[in-house]
Amino acid sequence: MKINKTIIVSIVGLMTSAGAFGGNNSMPDRTDVKDFCSVISQYDKTGDSKPFVHFVTTMWPKLNTVDGREALVNIHQLAMEEESGGYGAAYVGKEDALAQLLELLNKMGITGDDLTKMLEYMKKVYPLYVFQIENRVRPSVDYDNGLVVDTIYQAPVDEAYYGLANEKNKYVPTGLSVQELEEVESNGGRGKRNGSYVWGMGTYKDKLFWSTNNNYLCMQGYGNFVQPGVGDNVPYENSCWTCEYGQSAYAKEAYPDGDENSKYADIRPPRMYSYDTKSGIVTDITPSMDEYPVLKNCQGLRSCGIHKGVVFFGGPGLYASDWDSRVSAAFVAYDADCDRILGVSSMSDVDGCKVVNVRRWRVINDVLYVTVGITHPTTGKKIGALLRWYGDKKDPWNFHIVGLVDNEAAELAYFNNRIYIGTWGTVSAVHVSPELPKEGFTPVGIDSDMWPEVWTSYAAEPSNTLGRSLTSVAGFHEWRNHLYWGVFCPNYYVLSMAQATYGSLTSPDALAFILGNYRTPSFWRLDKDNSYEMLYGDTTNPKPVYDKDGKIEKWELEPNGLSAKWGRGGFGNLWSIYIWAIQEYDDNLYVGTMDLSNLAVAAGSNILGDVGFATLAKLLTGLDSSDEGFELLRMTDEDEAPKFITQNGFNNAEQYGVRNLEVLNGKLMLGSASMSSLKPNGGWHVLSLADARTPASVSQSSIKKPGIIMERNAEYINLATVGGERITCIEVYDAIGRKINSARPDSHLASIPLQNIKGVHIIKITSEKGEWEVKADL
Structure with a gap:
């Protein structure tokens, strides 16, 4: 003009x-x-x-x-x-x-x-700023969505927190009692929820299983996001969470003096849970860390797969990067029928390869498959593999490689009688298998041909920019006539690179670098001919132009030749960076996101962070009226744009991500992510969603809401009410119905000694809010 x-x-x-x-x-x-x-x-x-x-x-x-x-x-x-x-x-x-x-x-x-x-x-800067914010039209909101939402369980208050690196801070993995928390608060402290993500989730019969990670933004590397120019291992606290690194009271308990790995102390060992929908019992099934120390050396358990009564949990190694880890990934095998640990493994030798990461499990035609990252035994190159399980309860660690891809294998789907794998890497891709034989895929050699690509991140961005290199395939699921997927855009890495390159986040060159590489996640689908279509995404992307000295001289907008069917990336939300979970439920497709808006505001107020972060957060947040908290969308027709079910984490701004979606007994089970360890509504949540208008949905009364949390060790079964009400009576019956023990605790806590009790027993618990019954192999 x-x-x-x-x-x-x-x-x-x-x-x-x-x-x-x-x-x-x-x-x-x-x-x-x-x-x-x-x-x-x-x-x-x-x-x-x-x-x-x-x-x-x-x-x-x-x-x-x-x-x-x-x-x-x-x-x-x-x-x-x-x-x-x-x-x-x-x-x-x-x-x-x-x-x-x-x-x-x-x-x-x-x-x-x-x-x-x-x-x-x-x-x-201004041209790039206008590019980022313009034409961000969001889907409409389905206010009459018919869904009934219930909170099943929340990360427990598992630490008495008195302040940053305070020696009085006390971590209690199974959670503080109501009385203990009241005492902490009366002494000037507050409760902290260390649990961040429902990182893995699966179903078996009437049970829901999930696994977690803790304080995930305290993982090495994320300090550059929260404290640009300061980095890792400098303790900090903001309005939502805190990272104490090696200066925490827990670090002094868990690590010897002088141990360099105490900097990982915030990443507490992961927890594992089951929820019996018929009894209403939530059980902490976490094995002993002393018995299985490999669990101390993982970032958390990010995946869950279940087949033939065996529940697998798996997660990446803790130290260094996923690929150069000094320890392999960590895996747990659990017997879902007898409620017992079958074993723990690092999977350090699968067909001669070291497994260093794991993401998705899937049962296809009665065969369990899992996507993993491995290191080639001779070249050391990082590649991805599809593993097939050949084991059983007696031999749970019998896995073999049945497919290979050229980057870390992440997402997994079954569509058109083929297996599709989405990868993470500098060029992320969707790979497709040959047609699946009736008996399933069989083992292949480590130097076999890679599965071909049907889509790569080149499609959305032809030039090799930093923004493109940080884009990974995520949220994978087949529905009706298409395979759907989204991507992950970890823009926080752009911040650390801007700080390292320009020494600032707010100089003209630094801001241009950030906005030029900032991406919001695209949403795609593939038909049975492997032709792809971009549903949401950008048709142009900023591309740097370099001078003769290799410095960025200016930015240009480069078209990719695509059109977006329904709108810009992130479903129009500038702060959405991850299309994290996709699941079919009642013949509709549900899509969950990660929304970083509340994290950005908190990080911008960080007491030790670069003040430029606050400026950047304000710059990107001021015109965005998005409610904080994750988005959940629903597609009811392939030819119509999805609609929001919620834009604010179901009125919980602290829940920034939908990490997992599973269907159990006619309900959609949602596992969330939250780093707000210092907020009452923070920490991971497990929610259930049921469509009251759909006959396929189970009525609210057919699934018993949790009332009791149970945890066992070698000597006791410990019981507590979820809501803090008193347990009035406990009765223990043997397999033929004889009462062998009873007690009246008159407290929200109770313990059953196991020294003289063996075999299968029935435990009946009565509280002020109802009755619960659990079958236990003692």
Whole structure:
């Protein structure tokens, strides 16, 4: 859009005639003035002044006053005037808009040099900012969705927290009692929920199983996201969570003096749970860390697979990266029928390969498969593999490689009688298998051909940019006539690279780098001919142009030749970075996301972080009216855009992600992610969703809500009520119905000694809220 020459002359006249900056030496020249207005008119295609005003007042908070914002609105309107329009009726009496701005700048002590700096931001950053925020139209909200949502269980309050690195902090893995928490609060402390993610989830008969991780943003590497320029191992606390690293009281308990690995102390060993929907009993089935120390050396248990009564949990190694880990991944095998641990393994030798990561399990035609990352035994190259389970309860660790892909194998689906694998890597891809034989795939050699690609991240972004290299396949599921998937865009890595490259997050070059590489997740589908379609995503992406010295000179928008069927990436939400879980339920497709908006605000307020983070968070958040918390969407027709079921984590802003979706007894079970360990509604949650309008859904009364949490060790079964109400009676019966023990605890806690009890028994628990019954092999 050309700017009116009359306007330019008028602006220049106002600039040169006003003594706004205390002398001609501090005045910007005519070129600066023309460029300033040209940038606005060139990139504000909608003519909306809000982005411009928000951008300028974020970068220069002194202008964030009533007068300052009004002056900026006027100057924006002035710059946006059509060449043939002149000032128009709207500008009668407002010809002094620029003079008003300059006078205001002068009063605030902002000089011509400041305006020159502002112009640099306008040239380098503003175009990328406008690109990121424009045309972000969101799906509609299905307010009449018919879903009944219940909280099944929440990460327990498992630590008495008195402050950052306070020696009184006390970690209790199975959770604090109500009385213990009241005592902590009366002594000036508060409860902390270390559990971050429901990282793995699966179903078996009437039971739901899940596994967790703890304080995941305290993992090595994430410090550069939260504290750019400070990095890992410097303890910090913000409004949502805290990381104490090696200075925590727990570190001193769990690690010997001087142990360098105490920096991993926040990543407490993972927990495992089961929920019996018929009895209403939640059981902590975590094995002893002393008996199985490999669990101390993993980031958490990020996946769950179940077949023939065996529940597998698996997660990546703790130290260093997934690929260069000093320890392999960690796996647990659990007998779902007899409620016992079958064993723990590092899977360090599967067909001569070391398994270092694991993501998805799937039973296909009565065969259990799992996607893993492995290291080639001779080249050491990182590749992905599909493993098939040949074991049973007596031999749970009998796995073999049946397929290979060229990057870490992550997502797994079965569509059109083929297995599809989505990968993570610098070029992520969707790979397809040959047709699946009736008996399933059989073992292959480590140097066998890789499965071919049917989609890569090149499709969305032809140039090799940092933004593209951080894009990985996620959220994989078949539905009706298509295979659907999303991607993960870990934009926090862009922050650390900007800080390392430019020493700042808010210089013009650093902000341009961040906004130029910032991506929101695209959403795709594939038909039976392996032709793909982009449903949500960007049709152009910023691409850096380098000078002769290899420095970024400018950014250009590069088209990818695609069209987006329904809208921009992230379902229109700038803070959505992950399409994390997809699942079919009642013939509809449900899609869950990760929304980082509340984390960004918290990190921006971090007491030790770069103050530039707060500026960046405000810049990207100010025009985004998104409610904090994850989004859950539902598709009911392949030809219609999905609709939001919730945009705010079902009114819980602390729940930033839908990590897992499973179907159990006619309900959709949701496992969430949250880093808000210091918030009452923080920590992971397990939710159930049922469509009351659909006959296939089970009524609310047919699944018993949890009332008792149970944990056992070699000597006792420990019981506690979920809601803190008193247990009034406990009765223990043997297999033929004889009562062999009873007690009246009159407390929300109770223990059953196991020294003289063996075999299968029935435990009946009565509390102030109801009765529960559990079958236990004692």
